[in-house]
Amino acid sequence: LEQVDVEAITEPAELIDYLSVVGRLEARLASLRLAAEAAFAAKACPDPTVRSSYAEAAAEQEVAYATRTSAYGASKEIERALALKETFAGFRAALAAGEITERHCAALVDATRYLTDTEVLATIETQALDKARTLTASELRKHLDKLIARHDPDSTVRAHKAAATRDVYRQPIGDGMAFLGVTHQAPVIDAVFDAIEAAGKALRAQRGGAEALRAGNEDAASGACRADALAALVLGTRDEEGALVYDASRTQTELHVVMDLDTLRGERDGLALLNGTPIPAPIAREVAGVAESWRRLVVDPVDGHLLDYGTRQYLPAALREHVLHRDPMCRRPGCTRRAQEMDHALPFPEGASDTTNCGGLCSRCHQVKTAGHATIEDSAADGSGTWVTRWRQRIRIPAQPVLEPPPRPEPPRPAAPTAPPAPPGAVQARPDTDDPERPPY
Numbered sequence: 184l185e186q187v188d189v190e191a192i193t194e195p196a197e198l199i200d201y202l203s204v205v206g207r208l209e210a211r212l213a214s215l216r217l218a219a220e221a222a223f224a225a226k227a228c229p230d231p232t233v234r235s236s237y238a239e240a241a242a243e244q245e246v247a248y249a250t251r252t253s254a255y256g257a258s259k260e261i262e263r264a265l266a267l268k269e270t271f272a273g274f275r276a277a278l279a280a281g282e283i284t285e286r287h288c289a290a291l292v293d294a295t296r297y298l299t300d301t302e303v304l305a306t307i308e309t310q311a312l313d314k315a316r317t318l319t320a321s322e323l324r325k326h327l328d329k330l331i332a333r334h335d336p337d338s339t340v341r342a343h344k345a346a347a348t349r350d351v352y353r354q355p356i357g358d359g360m361a362f363l364g365v366t367h368q369a370p371v372i373d374a375v376f377d378a379i380e381a382a383g384k385a386l387r388a389q390r391g392g393a394e395a396l397r398a399g400n401e402d403a404a405s406g407a408c409r410a411d412a413l414a415a416l417v418l419g420t421r422d423e424e425g426a427l428v429y430d431a432s433r434t435q436t437e438l439h440v441v442m443d444l445d446t447l448r449g450e451r452d453g454l455a456l457l458n459g460t461p462i463p464a465p466i467a468r469e470v471a472g473v474a475e476s477w478r479r480l481v482v483d484p485v486d487g488h489l490l491d492y493g494t495r496q497y498l499p500a501a502l503r504e505h506v507l508h509r510d511p512m513c514r515r516p517g518c519t520r521r522a523q524e525m526d527h528a529l530p531f532p533e534g535a536s537d538t539t540n541c542g543g544l545c546s547r548c549h550q551v552k553t554a555g556h557a558t559i560e561d562s563a564a565d566g567s568g569t570w571v572t573r574w575r576q577r578i579r580i581p582a583q584p585v586l587e588p589p590p591r592p593e594p595p596r597p598a599a600p601t602a603p604p605a606p607p608g609a610v611q612a613r614p615d616t617d618d619p620e621r622p623p624y
Contacts (some may be wrong), residue, residue: 184208207281214279217288220246220257221264227574240547241556241573247517248576254517259289266292270304273312286320294327297341303334359462359470382416383409439511440471441585447471456585458511458521502536509583510543510566515557516578520545526552528562538564542580 184205192198227242240254247257267275267288274291277283291311298304307330314326335341349367356362365372387408395403402408411429419429442455446464455467462470503525513520522543527534534540540562544552551557555573562568565582572578 206284210278210281210284213285214275216250217260217264217267217275217278217285220261221268224261224265237551237554237556240551241554244515244517244548244551244557245572245574245576248572248578253519262296263288263292266295270301271308273308274315277312277315283315284320287315287323290320290324290327291315294324294331297344298331298335298337300335300337303336306334307331355458355460357460359457359460359466361460379409379413379416382412386412386415439508440467442467442471502538502541505538506541507543509538509585512543512583513545513548514542514559514566514568514570514580515544515548515552516570516580518545518548520547524549526559528559528568542566542568 184201187201189198189201192201223246224242227245228238239258243254243258243261246252246261247254250257250260252260263285267278271288271291274283274288278285278288291308295304295307298307307327310330311323311327315323318326332338346368350365352364354362354364365375367375383405387403387405390403390408391398391400392403402411415429422428439458440455442464443453445451446453446455447468449468452464455462455464457467457470506525507522510522512518513522514526523546524544525541526544526549527536528540528542542559542562543566548557552559557573558571559580560569560571563582566580567582568580570578570580
């Protein structure tokens with residue numbers, strides 16, 4: 184395939200054939216990767232009945248570093264790999280033959296996660312495999328729902344297990360915005376959305392509806408009104424007439440808005456952070472404008488790491504405050520969770536409680552390290568170091584500067600060489616002459 188110059192192919196049908204071969208090769212490589220992940224998981228956690236959640240988390244991190252993916256993505260791949268190895272031999276063979284894609288396997292494993300009857304699983308796989316060879320992964324998911332509803336005798340138990348996974352989660356998405364997600368039983372989600380929809384329509388009518396939107400009032404858009412209505416339903420209060428009252432500027436919550444003094448003053452638009460996420464400087468000034476307290480941060484002028492976390496009041500846990508603000512995100516490379524706990528790189532009392540030996544980790548990664556599945560070497564006062572896994576992978580922990588360090592001044596350019604002094608009696612050239620006949624000396 185590497186020897187084929189696709190730009191030299193003039194017939195589109197030949198390019199389609201080329202893409203088909205590449206797709207089958209990708210499926211074959213995916214089968215090899217999943218087989219290796221299943222083998223590793225079996226050796227890292229040999230007894231599934233006594234598997235430690237921290238051992239599983241450590242195995243996920245190992246696979247994530249090896250495959251350059253997230254720990255969550257690695258956990259899904261390991262689950263898929265074990266299911267293909269232990270339960271779905273037909274899909275595993277079809278993947279190795281290039282007849283289906285890894286997305287088809289993911290659809291099967293995700294849909295049957297809570298099924299335990301081996302005969303039912305075998306029946307569903309047999310009836311789904313022929314369809315998988317001709318359907319897209321999305322179409323296969325719909326077909327699997329029908330098969331499960333038809334063959335699963337434990338649908339009630341499975342529904343209870345699925346309901347146990349209900350959750351609320353948030354994720355920053357940039358530009359000062361964030362995403363709020365909810366997983367719950369379908370009737371509950373439908374009822375919640377209907378309430379939000381009704382409140383959103385009422386709010387849109389107050390803002391002028393479609394006419395106001397055409398006039399340029401973006402706050403009158405249906406989506407914006409639903410979002411504001413949800414915030415009012417959760418954070419607002421009711422007045423004497425029963426109407427919702429919500430003032431976003433008075434919402435009491437703790438936010439960390441970081442910017443340099445010149446940006447705060449409006450003298451320039453430098454980098455600004457909201458809870459560790461970059462936001463436009465005008466938005467940062469707007470959020471900071473309603474702050475009730477301020478705190479001074481002193482950073483290193485070269486690389487920007489935190490030197491001092493100032494305060495106007497006594498902090499009994501000053502070191503912890505300092506470390507968790509120097510390391511706002513978990514120190515483990517690849518983890519996107521916020522740091523929640525202070526960790527000693529070298530366990531106390533062998534290691535000191537200072538900014539060099541201490542760092543911020545999320546609770547899960549802290550427990551993985553405490554359980555002996557990882558260590559930190561070369562820990563430095565700027566938060567940098569080396570994360571060393573149980574299976575000898577070494578990943579550099581970069582320092583997390585509070586803000587971008589200022590640009591370093593360019594080194595002075597060397598002065599242009601000067602001409603050697605003319606010998607006695609030589610005629611000196613006049614640089615201001617316009618005479619084209621004058622010789623160049």
